[in-house]
Each structure stands twice: as C-alpha cells, then as structure tokens.
Amino acid sequence: xxxxxxxxxxxxxxxxxxxxxxxxxxxxxxxxxxxxxxxxxxxxxxxxxxxxxxxxxxxxxxxxxxxxxxxx
Amino acid sequence: xxxxxxxxxxxxxxxxxxxxxxxxxxxxxxxxxxxxxxxxxxxxxxxxxxxxxxxxxxxxxxxxxxxxxxxxxxxxxxxxxxxxxxxxxxxxxxxxxxxxxxxxxxxxxxxxxxxxxxxxxxxxxxxxxxxxxxxxxxxxxxxxxxxxxxxxxxxxxxxxxxxxxxxxxxxxxxxxxxxxxxxxxxxxxxxxxxxxxxxxxxxxxxxxxxxxxxxxxxxxxxxxxxxxxxxxxxxxxxxxxxxxxxxxxxxxxxxxxxxxxxxxxxxxxxxxxxxxxxxxxxxxxxxxxxxxxxxxxxxxxxxxxxxxxxxxxxxxxxxxxxxxxxxxxxxxxxxxxxxxxxxxxxxxxx
Ligand code: SF4
Numbered sequence: 001x002x003x004x005x006x007x008x009x010x011x012x013x014x015x016x017x018x019x020x021x022x023x024x025x026x027x028x029x030x031x032x033x034x035x036x037x038x039x040x041x042x043x044x045x046x047x048x049x050x051x052x053x054x055x056x057x058x059x060x061x062x063x064x065x066x067x068x069x070x071x072x
Numbered sequence: 073x074x075x076x077x078x079x080x081x082x083x084x085x086x087x088x089x090x091x092x093x094x095x096x097x098x099x100x101x102x103x104x105x106x107x108x109x110x111x112x113x114x115x116x117x118x119x120x121x122x123x124x125x126x127x128x129x130x131x132x133x134x135x136x137x138x139x140x141x142x143x144x145x146x147x148x149x150x151x152x153x154x155x156x157x158x159x160x161x162x163x164x165x166x167x168x169x170x171x172x173x174x175x176x177x178x179x180x181x182x183x184x185x186x187x188x189x190x191x192x193x194x195x196x197x198x199x200x201x202x203x204x205x206x207x208x209x210x211x212x213x214x215x216x217x218x219x220x221x222x223x224x225x226x227x228x229x230x231x232x233x234x235x236x237x238x239x240x241x242x243x244x245x246x247x248x249x250x251x252x253x254x255x256x257x258x259x260x261x262x263x264x265x266x267x268x269x270x271x272x273x274x275x276x277x278x279x280x281x282x283x284x285x286x287x288x289x290x291x292x293x294x295x296x297x298x299x300x301x302x303x304x305x306x307x308x309x310x311x312x313x314x315x316x317x318x319x320x321x322x323x324x325x326x327x328x329x330x331x332x333x334x335x336x337x338x339x340x341x342x343x344x345x346x347x348x349x350x351x352x353x354x355x356x357x358x359x360x361x362x363x364x365x366x367x368x369x370x371x372x373x374x375x376x377x378x379x380x381x382x383x384x385x386x387x388x389x390x391x392x393x394x395x396x397x398x399x400x401x402x403x404x405x406x407x408x409x410x411x412x413x414x415x416x417x418x419x420x421x422x
Contacts, residue, residue, distance in 0.1 A: 001102065001103075001129065001130045001131060001155065001157055001203075001204060001205075001207075001208065001410070001412060002101060002102075002103060002130075002204070002205060002207040002208065002256060002257075002258040002259060003103055003258075004207070004258050004261075028183075029185065029211070029214055031214055031321075031325075032210050032211070032214065032319065032321055032322045032325065033319070033321060034321055043258070043261065043313055045207055045208065045211065045258065046155075046182070046183045046184065046204075046207075046208050046211040046212075047182060047183025047184065047185045047186070047211060048183070048210070048211040048214065050207065050210065050211075050258070050261055050262065050319060050322060051258075051261040051313050051314070051315075051319060053312055053313060054311070054312055
C-alpha cells in the first residue's frame with residue numbers, strides 16, 4: 001500500500017503540480033516537499049509528491065555490494 | 073557462458089555469502105514481500121538464511137473491528153470513501169464490498185483529495201477511511217487541513233493509521249530470533265534513517281531498501297555482511313529516494329494534525345504509541361465523535377493464522393486454509409485479500 005511511482009514535474013500551480021510519466025499525467029499536491037521545481041523527478045503516493053529523486057546518488061551504495069566488501 | 077551483468081554478479085555474491093549459524097531476516101514492507109517473491113529472491117539466499125514477512129501491509133494489520141466500524145457507517149447512509157485495497161477485507165461479519173452490493177455508498181479513491189472532492193461535490197456526509205503507515209498519513213493530514221480551511225462540514229476521517237517503528241520495537245522485544253531487518257523504502261522516505269536508532273541498541277542491523285531486484289539483493293547482502301561482522305548499523309541503500317533525515321515537512325504536517333496513541337495490530341495486539349489519532353483541535357473531523365457507531369462485531373474467525381504470518385512466526389503454507397479454502401479469489405483472511413499480503417504473494421508467485 002506504500003507503493004509510490006516516480007513522475008516528472010511539468011507544471012506548477014501553487015500547491016499543486018501536473019506530473020507526468022510515460023505519457024500519463026496527473027495533478028498532485030506538492031505541499032509535502034520544499035521547493036519543487038519544473039523538471040524535478042518526484043515520488044508520487046496517494047495524490048502527493050512525498051520525496052524528490054536524486055539520480056546522482058542512485059547507484060552508489062548499490063554498486064558497492066556487487067563489487068566487493070562493504071564493511072571491510 | 074552467460075554474460076555477467078552487475079545484477080547476476082550481485083546475485084552470485086549473495087548466494088555464496090557464508091553466513092555461519094544462519095540468520096532469520098524480516099522484510100517489513102508488503103511491497104518488499106511481493107518484490108521478493110516476484111523476482112524469486114528467496115532462491116538466492118545463502119544456506120541457512122531465511123526471510124520472513126513482517127507487519128508491513130497496512131490492510132493486513134488493520135483489525136476486524138475497524139472494518140466493522142466502516143460497515144456500520146455505510147449502513148447509516150453516509151458515503152464511505154476508501155483506498156481500493158480495503159474493500160474486500162473481511163470484517164467480522166461483512167466487508168465493504170458486500171455492503172456496496174447491498175446498496176451501500178462505498179467509493180474507492182486513489183487519494184484523500186478525491187474523498188474531499190466527493191464531500192464537496194455531493195454535499196453529503198463523507199467519511200474517509202484513514203488507513204496506512206507514515207507514507208500515507210501525511211497525505212491524509214493535508215486533506216484534514218484543507219477540510220478545515222474550506223470549512224467543509226460534511227467530511228470526516230475514520231482513523232486506523234499505524235506507525236512502523238513502535239511495531240518493530242514490539243517485535244524485537246519479544247525475542248523473535250531475528251538477525252536484522254530489511255526496512256521499508258517509502259515509510260523511510262518520511263521518517264528517515266534516524267527513526268531506527270533503537271534497532272542498533274538491540275544489536276540488530278537494518279538496511280533501508282528500494283524495490284528493484286538489485287535493491288533487494290544488495291540490501292540483503294549488506295545486511296548479512298553486517299550480521300556476520302557484528303556491526304549493528306542502519307544503512308540507507310535507497311538514497312535516490314530516501315534522505316537520511318527523511319521528509320521533515322511531512323513530519324511537521326503529521327504532528328500538526330495527529331498525535332500518537334496506543335493501537336491494536338492484528339497478530340501483535342495493542343502496541344504503545346503505535347497509532348495516530350486526530351488532535352483535539354481536529355475533533356470535528358473525527359468520524360467516531362461525529363457519529364454513534366454501533367459496530368456489529370463477532371468473535372474472531374477460527375483457522376486464519378494471518379496474525380502469526382505478520383509476526384514472522386510461520387510461513388503462509390503452514391496455515392491449514394492456505395490455498396485450500398483461502399485463495400486470492402476467495403480470501404478468508406486479510407493476508408490473502410491484499411495483493412501485498414504474504415499469503416497472496418506466496419500463492420501468486422509460488
Ligand atoms: S492463508 Fe488465508 S486463512 Fe491462512 S493465514 Fe493466510 S489469510 Fe489467513
């Protein structure tokens with residue numbers, strides 16, 4: 001039930017934003033996040049953006065387990 | 073020879089990681105349960121390692137009484153709006169789906185904002201079933217604030233919100249033999265890494281994980297490496313979504329509208345400060361104060377072992393009804409109703 005999907009911010013109207021992913025558009029609340037900008041990727045749950053996605057950090061920790069000891 | 077991708081390398085490493093003495097790991101979140109069974113991660117576990125499901129499916133941990141209350145409200149003629157997952161959950165005598173077939177005005181909504189809109193458009197008494205964990209509760213808190221702002225006099229909440237850390241605390245203290253936790257990704261996006269400090273104090277490691285195969289495989293690997301080395305830390309392995317400090321804005325909205333209270337969990341009983349109820353300032357939005365609810369409850373169903381499944385004490389097939397009289401198309405208990413319930417995930421993905 002805590003499922004959430006990443007979508008991209010296309011339009012901001014006050015406390016609401018139009019977000020899009022694979023052609024699907026949806027209007028969601030953005031009042032649970034600070035400073036949402038156009039083009040941001042956000043995680044949508046129950047009609048609200050609940051987290052911003054940071055692509056840069058995505059693979060860091062993940063890669064470590066594949067490559068070797070994490071806790072050396 | 074098959075090409076080795078990072079994912080297969082990861083899977084190999086997990087499978088061959090020696091775990092002396094074995095370990096029992098709990099995946100707390102229902103979405104993790106589904107992902108594990110769907111990707112077949114249970115077949116990648118090192119010898120002696122066992123994964124058990126925890127109380128991380130809101131639909132599953134909601135007690136029968138809550139459904140009975142919602143059914144009673146529906147019979148009073150109010151609009152009952154709910155996330156779709158709740159409709160098929162059996163209460164002690166009926167379900168919302170059955171009430172709908174009998175003429176009750178039950179609406180499945182995607183967001184609490186949809187429920188708010190229903191109240192505005194219909195002008196009729198509309199009760200939203202406020203079910204969920206920390207991921208969902210902030211959205212409901214915003215709906216409550218908007219209802220006040222719009223002076224909506226016909227909108228209320230029937231609350232059954234639950235908090236994850238107190239339930240984990242209760243599980244840890246009952247000497248469950250657990251060696252660590254795969255921690256829920258989206259709950260953690262709100263509460264942050266800091267919320268699990270008590271695990272380290274109980275000498276248990278935890279890894280916050282995402283929902284792709286590589287998220288889960290690498291997180292299990294990290295968890296088992298910590299277990300092997302006696303390191304008791306909380307690692308955030310879902311950093312593309314979860315900030316260590318969580319989402320402060322969501323937490324402050326939550327604190328403005330709700331306050332913790334003792335709450336009943338299926339299988340776990342009453343857990344101190346593990347639920348959220350409306351603060352006195354929002355009493356007008358509390359369906360339990362607005363309506364007199366005569367829940368028509370019956371003694372607990374016999375046979376269903378959902379409670380033991382939720383505590384990681386048994387695997388679903390140990391329930392005598394599993395895949396016999398209890399199946400996804402004919403569920404007896406909530407762990408089979410919810411697509412994120414363990415029993416359902418075991419039948420669906422084998
Ligand atoms: S298989 Fe059905 S009856 Fe048995 S524990 Fe699971 S939900 Fe309950």
